[in-house]
Amino acid sequence: MSNVSVDTNDSSVNDNQPQDNPRRRFLTVATSVVGAAGVVGVAVPFIGSWSPSERAKAAGADVQIDISKIQPGQMIRVIWRSKPVWVVRRTPELLASLAKHEDSLKDPNSEQEQQPAFAKNRYRSLKEEYLILVGICTHLGCSPQHLANGAFEEYVEGVDEGFFCPCHGSKFDMAGRVFDGVPAPLNLVVPPYQFVDDNTVIIGSEAEGAA
Structure with missing residues (x-):
């Protein structure tokens, strides 16, 4: 080799x-x-x-909302299952006023099941500050108007702010509770929802054990 x-x-x-x-x-x-x-x-x-596509959202997909920019006294509108949903950040003064007109309401204690169990209270909410409602009148399905800064007092004496349905005159307070003497038979619907954190709400599902 x-x-x-x-x-x-x-x-x-x-x-x-x-x-x-x-x-x-x-x-x-x-x-x-x-x-x-x-x-x-x-x-x-x-x-x-x-x-999820827009069709999926309309069919029932959950909707996630950033509420960090909503100032006290403001309201935003979103769409969930093809329905308008209102998110209101209520002021301490507004929350305190809810007890003052309960004798004028049809269902002040929310005995009718128009809300999840966690919202069966005076404020009809998971957190007192935030009101979340389906913006459809419980009479014939019109969408009420939000009247603030004293404009609602034209329809209910002594109540500064609320929701008024222009179709047939139904009136609701800032917890979505219906007043006596109007066509709407029930309070406005509170949808299922949950807080992911202090700035995020998911509409369409509840947290486990929410009550």
Whole structure:
């Protein structure tokens, strides 16, 4: 067996070694780019499918709301199951006023099941500060108007703020409780909901054990 010496300083190219072919490099890079583009093309529609469509939301998907920007006294409107939902941040003064007109209400203690069990209280809410209602009159399905800054007193003496249905004159206080002497038979509906944290509400489902 003969010994073969290797010259590490030999700069010659062995014909049996792979060649650094520029065309081959181009084809390799081009193939990689096309392959990556194909992956992106598959991934984007798949990721998009993770978010519920508008049709799914209308059919009953939960709706998540950021309430961090709602100031005391303000109300926002969202859509859940094709219905308007109101989220009101009530002031301490408004909360205190709810006890003053209960003798004028049809169902002041929310005996009728128009709310989850956790909202069967004077404030009809999970947290007193936030009122969440389905904005549909319980008479014939019109959407009441929110009247504030004394405008509601035109319809109920001594009550500064509330909801008035322009279709047939039903009136509700700022807990969604219906007044006597109007066509609407029931309080406004409180939907199921839960607080994920201090700034986020999910409408459509309740936390386990909520009561």
